[in-house]
Amino acid sequence: MRNQAWKKHNIDIRPGTVIQGKWHKNSYLIKKKLGQGAIGTVYLCETNGKQAALKISEQGTSMTVEVNVLKALKKVQGNRLGPYLLDVDDWQITKHRKYSFYVMEYLQGESLPSFIKKNGMEWIGVFILQLLEDLENLHQSGWVFGDLKLDNLLVVASPPSVRWVDVGGTTQMGRAIKEYTEFYDRGYWGIGSRRAEPSYDLFALVMVLLEVFYPDRFSKSPNPEQTLFKKINGVKALRPYNSSLKKAILGKYQSSREMKRDITQILSSRQKRRRPKRDKNQVNILPFLIELGGILLLALSYYFSSLLF
Amino acid sequence: MKKGTLKQILLVTDGCSNKGEDPVATAALAHQQGIAVNVIGILDDDQTEDPEGLQEVEDVALSGGGVSQIVYQESLAQTVQMVTKQAMTQTLQGFVNNELKQILGPKQTLEDLDPEKRGEVMEVVEDMGETCDLEVLVLVDTSASMYDKIETVKEALIDLSLSLNARIGRNRFSIFSFPGRRKDVELVFDWSPRLDEISSVFPKLTSGGITPTGPAIREAMYQFGKKGLLRSLRDEKSGMEEA
Structure with missing residues (x-):
């Protein structure tokens, strides 16, 4: 009926x-x-x-x-x-x-939390960047995802990447969000409108990350902003991205690109801090590798030329 | 072409009517006047879905050309906005189907078109739903059993205004409660584009024992008519303003 x-x-x-x-x-x-x-x-x-x-x-x-x-x-x-x-x-x-x-198309894969549990926290940064890039593409073509949530995402293998499985909430930019889930909806949290704009998706993206670590979700309080910030602070794995995630919650990013820039910066500064140790190893190994390759090349060319004549 | 205005009555109740005319009949009347009647039945937390008394909820919406849903308090907010939007689409689809019948013959509806054409038509329906103006008259049952649900209803209505005001089209809301102190319905909140201010108004509600749903719908219908009359008088005075 x-x-x-x-x-x-x-x-x-x-x-x-x-x-x-x-x-x-x-x-x-x-x-x-x-x-x-x-x-x-x-x-x-x-x-x-x-x-x-x-x-x-x-x-x-x-x-x-x-x-x-x-x-x-x-x-x-x-x-x-x-x-x-x-x-x-x-x-x-x-x-x-x-x-x-x-x-x-039939997409086969596993959920984001189970993938991260198996393969390590370093994938969080990778997936944030990948989702931001996909969102940027979507936004540039005039659409907003709307119902972005953990259930609608799937990690497919080789190379591991996040795919969107349900796009039913996807809405044209500037219109009213077609479909949403309260936990992911900034309107529900009293932090913004339900108009389809890039910042709507970025808010939901942060909630996706939070649900990975709070699988039972959590509910609204008289001061939603404070609650969300507290929850972000409470996750060790999200600590490096804290400032950027909070900006996204407050709707301070006009586009995914702005947020991507911040996240990229965070990731590269983290790598720089780690690098010295690795560099030493690489310095030791690299000349050795080059030498080995050279000898091998020489040996091979002798071998082939001996075959020819 | 001047964009039309969709008119809806949103009835929020938790039980059966027990006074006055049959609400199913008055809903049919409203439907004929171009007003869709949506009904939301609220369950108590210990109630199972579809108790007998709430059969009326479905019947009223069906004859009122609207949408109905029976829910627990916790999902009220999301249900209210879904029901309202769904009813808008339903009404617009009705218009489109009428047009199609005139163009393609009496037996043709949207469902009979091939998937490609259907897609194009639905795009138009969606555009209309986004841009048309909407008037929602909310009728809140304030009989005794609703007492502990009023707070949730209030929140759900504020949420509704948030959802609808994200649209491009304009909205107007008003809230009536029934039974009123002296009359069948009582004005709680007069026509306004937003509902954020209702927090201060709602405590005025008092709870009584009777539920005159039928007369309430009739009165709501008149409220639409009255407003229409007032506006047309005003328009006449202001002359060519619309153009």
Whole structure:
């Protein structure tokens, strides 16, 4: 019923079912259920021997809005922003029952906290920079991510990088944020508006980092600014970035680039401080390596020339 | 083209009506006048979802062309803004579907278009939702059982104004409570583009035992009409100002 359009509906499709599109006639073999969102259900499927993710829902119009975002992201240069959109269609089951679906690239990976736990805290800086760069690309093409949160991020392997899995909240710059999660929403914390602007995403980015270390989240207090600052100060791994994260919370950055500049500076000054130790080793090893290479080259050329004659 | 104004009644209640005409019927009447009726039913923390008394919540929204949702207090804020936006989209989609029927024939709706065209049409619907003007009349049930929920309602309404004021289009809000002291409804907060100032106004609410939902919706409808009349009088006086 349209009246309850956004209530959660479970569409249970049995593995082994083949879904064929009404308009484009492509077929998809359902393998298993991957997840359930506010709007639809996501399945792993197979088409032409390849795996893909298929999102299906009876709310045609909400799905159309999501597809529009994915299409817009496709046009963004160097696009790795959202999952790649493969197909959009309807599944007509009976004359009066119809589901809308779209098919996208299947992203396999692990959550940010589990990756960091396994591979070390030094990845935090890497991921901050990478997310800032992606956000910069997105913002420059006139969009704001909106519903940026831990659940919507995935670390894919080789090389490890963060990908966005759900772009349903992505909103055109200057409009009202389409979809948000209270913990990540600066409006909820009373620190800013819900208008789509770069600083909205940067606030949420800091909250992503906080949720990595406070998996149970935390709630609002009469003085939200103080609470957030205290939480930032409380995490040792975030200490180097403290000043920059606080600026982002207060909305002091007009663009991702400004924040990226600060973070880069922090990272490089940290490396400089560490370098002396390493430099010594490198100085010792480098000439040795060059010599070794030279000898090897010489030996090889003798060997080859002996083969020739 | 002059941009239109969407009109909504947002009814916040925690139970069934027990006085006066059937709210489902008055909601239908409001819908016919171009006012969508949204209903939010608040559950007590120990209540399970969908208790019998709250069936009315769904029925009123359905006949009022609006959206309904039953929630616990903790998710009230997010629900209020979602319901309001969802109802806007629903109303706009209704307009678009009517246009489509006129152009493409009686059986054509948005859902019958191919995905590409549907995408283009939805873009237009979204644009309209972002830029149209919106008037929301909030009707808060202040019967006895609502007493401990008023604070949450207040916060949710301030949050609603935050969400809607991020849009490009203009907004106007007013708040009425029911039952009023002498009448069926009572003005709590007069039409204003923002709701931040309501914190000072709400303590005025008093709680009574009856819930005249039907008459309250009727009265809310009249409030819209009254304002329309006043404005048209004012417009006549100011002459060509609009142009």
